[in-house]
Amino acid sequence: MLKQNSAKLFVLLLFTTFFSGVGLSQKKPPKKQDDRVRTMTIPISIFTKKELKENQTGELVQAGDLQVKEDGDNQVILSIRSVSNTPLALAVLIQDDLTSEANLKLGELRDFIRQLPQGSRVMVAYLRSGTIQIRQKFTDDLEKAAKSLRIVTGSSATAPSSPYQQVEEALKRFDALPTGRRAILLVSDGLDVSRGVESSTPTQSLDLDRAVLRAQRKSVAVYSFYSPASLTGNGNSLLVLNGQGSLERLSDETGGRAFFQGTIAPISFEPFFEDLNRALNRQFALTYLSTHLRKxxxxxxxxxxxxxxxxEHPRGYYYR
Structure with a gap:
């Protein structure tokens, strides 16, 4: 858990250090296809290695000059927008067949939503068998979004065979929003059994592959909280590890983070939210010119x- 010891100091440093210390690498990109380019925006999070090693917030050092490469080719950075001038769009997705322990943490989730920065937009949805139940469309009324949360059914009858099918559906909801800082908070066991238990590993899930590619293409960082559900609630280590590994892959490849408390249901989400708040406060929207036009x-x-x-940033994206 990353401790937030100096909130006021951190905010001050966020404004002064980054915008005096972040350099935009302006190396001229190689000429390709008559110098035609397109604009690309991705979420990035900037940390010091010491912070990550010690799990403790410290002073943010000079970030230096940043450089973006696509397939090894230098790209020109246009802007880096921070928390202060780019509101966050956050989709909160909850798997509906989570075990009853998840209902005890609804208060923590409501408080997290209410405490998001002013101007943030939040959507709340539940992942169910074959569908996604939208409880609240994207809104900047954080109190309304917080109140839209409900208890989970905890029933296998509502269990999605793959939570990643519904994640894909939720990602479409970002299309109507302006580009900028985008994220998903996914509370799930991460298990995809749509093609059988034997195909539920992180490397074999086709739905996970598609969710990763769609999130990368839409510049959405996925942060995931592991919480057991109807198939993982009995502690089956194979299923739990497959689910956690899938969540970790989804988050890692989209520029987010996955949060676990061993292989059991977390006692509280509070430690997760402390780290998540810190990650979101260090998130930026980086816009650059891409010289790659081929699909x-x-x-x-x-x-x-x-x-x-x-x-931290997405590992890549599929352009088409």
């Missing part, structure tokens, strides 16, 4: 000239 998958690399800085 294909492109690997992304974002680096800094400061060796003490670590940048």
């Amino acid at each position: 294909d998958y492109y690997k992304i690399q974002v680096t800094s000239t400061n060796p003490d800085v670590k940048i």
Whole structure:
């Protein structure tokens, strides 16, 4: 858990250090297809390696010059927008067959939504068998979004065979929103048994593959909380590890993070929310010019000239 010891100092540093210390790498991109380019926006989070190692918030060092590469080719950065000038769009997705322990944490989730920065937009939805139940469309009324939360059914009858099918559906809801800081908070066991238990590993789930690609294409970072559901509530280690591994892959490849408390139901989400708040406060919307116009998958690399800085970002995206 990352401790937030100096909130006022952190906010001050967020405004002064980044916008005096972040350099935009302006290397001229290689000429391709008559210099035609397109605009691309991705979510990035900037940390110091010391913070991540010690799990403690400290002063944010100079970020140095940032550089973006697609498939090894330098790209020109246009802007880096922070928390202060780019409101967050957050979709809260809850698997409806979570075990009853999840209902004890609804108060923590409501408080998290209410405490989001002013101007944030929140959607609340439940992942059910074959469908997604929208309880609240994207709104900047945080109190209304918080009140839309309900207890989960906890029934296997409502269990989605794959939560990632509904994640894909939820990602479509971002289409009507302006580009900027986008994220999903997924509370799920992460298990995809749509093609049988034997195909539920992180590397075999086709629905997970599609959810990752769609989230990357729409520049949405996925943060996931593991919570057991109808198939994982009995503690089956194989199913639990497959589900957690899938959540970790989804979050890691989209620029988010996955949160677990061993292989059991977390006693509280509070430690998760402390880390999540810190991650969202360090999230930026980075916009750059891409010189790649061919329909294909492109690997992304974002680096800094400061060796003490670590940048989390999507691993790539599929352009089509």
